[in-house]
Amino acid sequence: MLSSNPWPAALARLLFGGAFFLLAGLVTGHLLASLLLGAASLLVYNGIQLYRLEYWLRRTRKQAPPGAEGVWGDVFEGLNRQQQRHRLRRRRLAMLLRRFRESANALxxxxxxxxxxxxxxxxxxxxxxxxxxxxxxxxxxxxxxxxxxxxxxxxxxxxxxxxxxxxxxxxxxxxxxxxxxxxxxxxxxxxxxxxVSQVHRLETMRRDFVGNISHELRTPLTVLRGMSEQMAEMALPEADALERPLGLMEQQIERMSRLVDDLLMLSRLETEAPEAEHMALDMSDLLSGVADEARTLSDGRHAITLTVDEALTIRGDRDELRSAFSNLLTNAIKYTEPGGRIDVRWFEAAGVACLAIADTGRGIAPQHLPRLTERFYRVDSGRSTRDGGTGLGLAIVKHVLSRHNARLEVNSEPGVGSTFSCIFPDPVREAQPASRADDRGA
The missing domain is CATH 3.30.450.20 (PAS domain)
Structure with missing residues (x-):
């Protein structure tokens, strides 16, 4: 066992040995020779102990250390304890590594x-x-x-x-x-x-099925629409009685047509790779067109404003982005009561381009926000059915933004309104007027 401090005893032995050789030199009359003999004895002793230490470290470290007194004994014992701890640590690390590899191989x-x-x-x-x-x-x-x-x-x-x-x-x-x-x-x-082979095959089958069935539905829908229009134009005695059923038929045919168009759009977004290179878009012209369409759809029931930073633009597919922005504005109109306000802003913040569409509608409860972009997910199924929605608008928006390395953020508070923001990380600045505001109402 290591002593707390071996140096006092070692110094005492050294002083005792020095005093012995000094006294022997004085007695014999050979003081210098006696002191040299004492120094040589000390040097030989330390050399022997150093050799024993080196030999033990080089060849026999797994055996017990050589015995010694004083400081050398503590050195041998200390090194032996350190080596034991080191071997124990190595065994533990080897065991942990073996367990890690076994666990990793079981994954x-x-x-x-x-x-x-x-x-x-x-x-x-x-x-x-x-x-x-x-x-x-x-x-x-x-x-x-x-x-x-x-x-x-x-x-x-x-x-x-x-x-x-x-x-x-x-x-x-x-x-x-x-x-x-x-x-x-x-x-x-x-x-x-x-x-993910199985999942990939199922996803491919789903996309193929959606694309194929959507194409196949177009022909019968076209026939049904033609027959409905023809029956509505025929002067029959039962015309008054058929007016309402024919109106409902035309309404459902129109809804099915929109559903087929949205399914085909989703199928195309999922299967076709985005273009490698895009031209910079005229966002002022694009957003002005989308806002005008929204005002026509609103028919004066909402105040729709547009604020555009005309020097700010992005590179992308004009038709895809127009569809996404139109879907967001259409939703804002559907879920905002008459007399409400819808603000559309195109601006730059923190190095990203942002299109924010804020409305004063009913808002969305927090539990619905994570699922808004799922296909056919409806916050209010009854309201969506009455409004003729397909439940695919936000799914299309998500796919379009993903193809442009962008994302959709939604902030909403029930009873206050919602803000849908399209965040584009790679904006482009052009030498144009700073901004333009369009405060026309519908």
Missing amino acids: PDGAIVLNEYGEMQWWNQIAARYLPLNWPQDQGQRIANLVRHPDFAAYLVRADWSEPVKIPAPQDSDRTLEIRMVPYGNDQQLLLARD
């Missing part, structure tokens, strides 16, 4: 540990099955050199880990992998690869 997803340079340090068995990896030959290789799909390469270059990327498995094109990067530690990343 249903592939996992690859990457360092700050994208070099692979370790991966589990599922990752080796999904990707062309061989242990240990590929250890230290960059993941970008082994997985060469262009979408994955673009994902690495973009370095935006908020969303995953889907690619076909390199060894099996029928398998679809969803890859996500999870940063952790000191500039390290964990790559997770999940097999």
